[in-house]
Amino acid sequence: ITSERTRVADMRPELIAYHYSAAGLGQKAAALWLEAGQLALRESEERFRLTIDEAPIGMALVAPDGRFVRVNRALCEIVGYAADELTGLTFQAITHPEDLDADLALAGQLARGEIPRYQLAKRYIRKDGTTVWVELQVSLVRHGDGTPEHFVSQIVDIDDRLEEYASLSFKADHDPLTGLVNRSGLLAALHRLAVANADGTHPFAVIYCDIDGF
16 A cells, blocks of 8 residues: 555656646637637627628617617718717617607517517608608617616618608599699599498588689
């Protein structure tokens, strides 16, 4: 037993040296893993930044209280603000008052988990005071504990689309020569009146006049 103890004692320096060598290798491996993880995180953040900044539509990260946290160039062009100006504002401040309640109600439902996302046509007030119609799509990113971290908003300028629709609607309901309401427009107006008077509380009359014999 004594000789065995002596042999083990003689090996102790080698065992100690091996232990610290293994520990050193473990520390190096951990450092390499940490460095690789940090690199992957930086690359992921850069891809995310480019996804937002270079997107052809407006994009924004919005805090739960409505503050713009991050905005891209397309959104700045839509609303006429520089990025540093816009990140000093809330979406409430640039939303048309007539559209704000609907937006806030949907954002509240999203934050409470009642809906997974929402879409809304609304008006923004541009920096120069004019309004612009946009189509807004919003989703939500949550913290690990489930509390809201930020909204992810996608914004598309639909001003031109609405103007084109209004023009087509006018042409469909009006005579191209006189600009007067045509038969289709008259029937549509009568239908709206009939629907509004479905309960009989708002009676109306129709007077038909022959223009040539008026």
